[in-house]
Amino acid sequence: MDPRCPTRGLLERIGTRWTSMTVKVLAEQAPGELRFAELRRRVPGISQKMLSVTLHALVRDGLASRRVEPTVPPAVHYRLTALGLSLEEPLAALRAWAETHMPQIDRNNRLADRHTPDGPPA
Amino acid sequence: MDPRCPTRGLLERIGTRWTSMTVKVLAEQAPGELRFAELRRRVPGISQKMLSVTLHALVRDGLASRRVEPTVPPAVHYRLTALGLSLEEPLAALRAWAETHMPQIDRNNRLADRHTPDGPPA
Numbered sequence: 001m002d003p004r005c006p007t008r009g010l011l012e013r014i015g016t017r018w019t020s021m022t023v024k025v026l027a028e029q030a031p032g033e034l035r036f037a038e039l040r041r042r043v044p045g046i047s048q049k050m051l052s053v054t055l056h057a058l059v060r061d062g063l064a065s066r067r068v069e070p071t072v073p074p075a076v077h078y079r080l081t082a083l084g085l086s087l088e089e090p091l092a093a094l095r096a097w098a099e100t101h102m103p104q105i106d107r108n109n110r111l112a113d114r115h116t117p118d119g120p121p122a
Numbered sequence: 123m124d125p126r127c128p129t130r131g132l133l134e135r136i137g138t139r140w141t142s143m144t145v146k147v148l149a150e151q152a153p154g155e156l157r158f159a160e161l162r163r164r165v166p167g168i169s170q171k172m173l174s175v176t177l178h179a180l181v182r183d184g185l186a187s188r189r190v191e192p193t194v195p196p197a198v199h200y201r202l203t204a205l206g207l208s209l210e211e212p213l214a215a216l217r218a219w220a221e222t223h224m225p226q227i228d229r230n231n232r233l234a235d236r237h238t239p240d241g242p243p244a
Binding site for chain 2: 009010011012014015016017020059060061062063083086087089090091093094095096097098101102104105107108109111112113
């Protein structure tokens with residue numbers, strides 16, 4: 001729980017929706033690899049820029065590896081490393097929790113927005 | 123995986139380090155409650171503003187509840203709801219993964235920073 005603990009920054013990176021979705025899609029393909037364009041198709045709504053940033057972070061952390069095929073134009077392939085694959089289990093559990101409880105949380109949000117809180121701020 | 127799926131925003135909220143740390147501290151106290159100032163002491167490095175924002179989101183999602191004791195000044199207490207407590211299990215698994223693999227990821231980052239990537243960008 002030390003504020004300088006690097007685990008905190010790591011949690012921030014792996015907790016984002018785009019990392020979670022990208023790891024999920026790569027895990028479905030494991031041990032195979034996927035090209036950038038194919039990844040982008042399988043993570044609907046992700047921008048080219050955001051997928052680039054997400055993949056760069058995954059490669060830098062050693063969670064994914066990047067292979068460049070020297071064709072013209074070059075084909076860039078990504079796959080999860082063993083470390084990246086080990087992350088899919090806790091991430092999948094968190095996604096499953098979010099999917100299971102989303103309807104309840106949605107209702108909670110709507111209720112909270114109807115009742116403006118009384119009482120002083122925290 | 124639909125881009126408009128609200129689960130994605132939810133993942134973003136519960137995946138942040140501050141949410142994870144705050145839920146952990148409240149789970150340790152469950153079924154008891156904690157005052158704002160005590161919470162702040164137990165989540166080192168969190169600012170007053172960030173703790174406020176984090177707690178507001180937890181309450182709005184129905185993951186925590188807030189009780190105001192009408193003293194002067196008013197004492198504000200927080201505790202996890204059953205829903206919030208159910209989130210601690212997958213969050214704890216993700217934190218455990220991060221703590222276990224942090225040294226390896228740290229090494230991967232240092233290695234990546236020494237070797238500038240060759241090949242074209244993704």
